[in-house]
């Protein structure tokens with residue numbers, strides 16, 4: 001364990017997620033695609049890990065998530081599971097693994113569970129994939145929906161653009177979310193939406209709604225590991241906070257307090273990058289739980305006239 005940060009703990013369950021929502025406790029969620037960073041996330045006490053198809057970009061070097069294959073996702077998920085045996089692990093269905101038929105969707109979702117030891121799967125899309133969601137959920141696999149900016153469909157959005165700012169866009173997302181809830185998802189991830197429409201949408205659902213770039217008022221928060229660590233050179237969305245500056249300060253204090261770092265490195269793995277990454281993730285965990293992150297600073301703004309238009313929606 002990096003720096004012996006946390007006590008071994010039991011894996012979170014669906015019951016915990018519902019209880020946390022009921023009590024207003026924010027869920028903490030991060031991506032991981034390999035053994036060491038999954039270990040860091042578990043050591044930092046994260047609630048949930050996503051083996052995202054973003055791993056195709058940040059780990060495998062593709063330009064987008066579209067080329068990622070199911071076999072590649074299984075390899076990444078197996079490594080993450082080995083690193084985080086006691087953390088709720090979600091496998092992200094890559095493009096092409098669930099759209100063709102319900103049977104293929106079930107087969108591939110089942111691979112995440114049986115081959116990689118995942119606890120749930122996530123997939124992108126709303127009404128167009130609701131039949132696949134229902135089939136996978138009825139096969140006994142926990143499903144997470146993903147709406148708003150869905151990276152597998154960026155070509156149809158005209159790039160990475162903030163969603164839900166117009167009446168039309170907002171109503172589409174609400175209808176997709178209601179269809180997914182009906183189809184059996186146990187929670188929803190919203191990506192790249194301003195706080196107000198994201199929160200309004202969440203109020204319409206019974207299930208927990210988590211956000212990545214979706215403002216301050218949801219039930220929990222996801223971040224991409226490589227954004228949090230400042231480890232992806234090509235791109236970083238501005239709603240993603242890099243926690244290395246804060247972790248570096250803690251590391252400096254740790255160095256000052258522990259002159260015999262060689263011993264700590266050998267016994268506690270508390271001398272190097274793993275220690276710093278676990279510190280960075282644990283600061284993220286604390287900030288999400290306290291509500292300090294994302295805050296307004298890391299949320300998309302909405303102009304007064306855009307909000308005024310949205311309030312005329314039948315779903316407002």
Ligand code: KIV
Nearest residue numbers: 031052053054092212
């Ligand atoms: O693949 C991923 O990491 C994701 C997030 C961008 C939400 O789906």
